[in-house]
Amino acid sequence: MKYDLIKEVINLLEEFELAVDSGQSYSPSIAGFKNWIFEAMLANQEEDNFDWEGKVNGRSAESVISTLLVHMNRYAKSYSKAAIHGSTFSTQDEFIYLINLKAFGAMSKMDLIKKNVQDKASGMKIIERLLKQGWIDQQESTSDKRSKLIQLNAFGEQVLDAQMDRIRQASSMVTGRLTSKEKMDLIKLLTKLDHFHLDVFNKNLDSTALLAFVEEYTKSR
Numbered sequence: 001m002k003y004d005l006i007k008e009v010i011n012l013l014e015e016f017e018l019a020v021d022s023g024q025s026y027s028p029s030i031a032g033f034k035n036w037i038f039e040a041m042l043a044n045q046e047e048d049n050f051d052w053e054g055k056v057n058g059r060s061a062e063s064v065i066s067t068l069l070v071h072m073n074r075y076a077k078s079y080s081k082a083a084i085h086g087s088t089f090s091t092q093d094e095f096i097y098l099i100n101l102k103a104f105g106a107m108s109k110m111d112l113i114k115k116n117v118q119d120k121a122s123g124m125k126i127i128e129r130l131l132k133q134g135w136i137d138q139q140e141s142t143s144d145k146r147s148k149l150i151q152l153n154a155f156g157e158q159v160l161d162a163q164m165d166r167i168r169q170a171s172s173m174v175t176g177r178l179t180s181k182e183k184m185d186l187i188k189l190l191t192k193l194d195h196f197h198l199d200v201f202n203k204n205l206d207s208t209a210l211l212a213f214v215e216e217y218t219k220s221r
Helices: 002-021 030-049 061-083 092-104 109-115 120-133 154-174 180-201 207-220
Strands: 136-140 148-152
Touching: 002 030, 061 092, 061 154, 092 109, 092 120, 092 148, 092 154, 109 120, 109 148, 120 136, 120 148, 120 154, 148 154
Parallel strands: none
Antiparallel strands: 136 148
């Protein structure tokens, strides 16, 4: 009996170690191990009591989450499109780039592109459009002559401010009728997901290497 219990604990510790190695935010300690067990227990209880379309036919929670995230992206894009309708903005990426420059100040082109989690080619096209519109300025970096710093100028800030009320309305619409507590819980969960995926994104893997990484990760779970 005692040895069986020890074996079960060892198996749990192995699962916990895999969770930590995969990037889940648990400290590799007794406290982290207890939190992991507690959250796993809660997750199992909630899954047993919560139904979703296709569950009885074997549809996984991961499949539902992935689909809902795709849906949310489409909903958010539709609200953003409405927010810039009739303005000089062509896409939501343009005002998001300006918002980041206003919030974080001057930065290199690549830093701005990375902050928006985009590939270099797409990000450069957006920056070129912003330069053409006269909303941002660029200058040589004093620390790295190979790169240029870009910053929001007075005209760009004026254009952005003129549209901010509608942009805020669109952002508010995305969160629907969630309570303050639900919003905080969602921020926590999405931040945890973002940290994991950003680490993978920053590896700059091509499609073949990324597929291999995904296969290896799913096998280790």
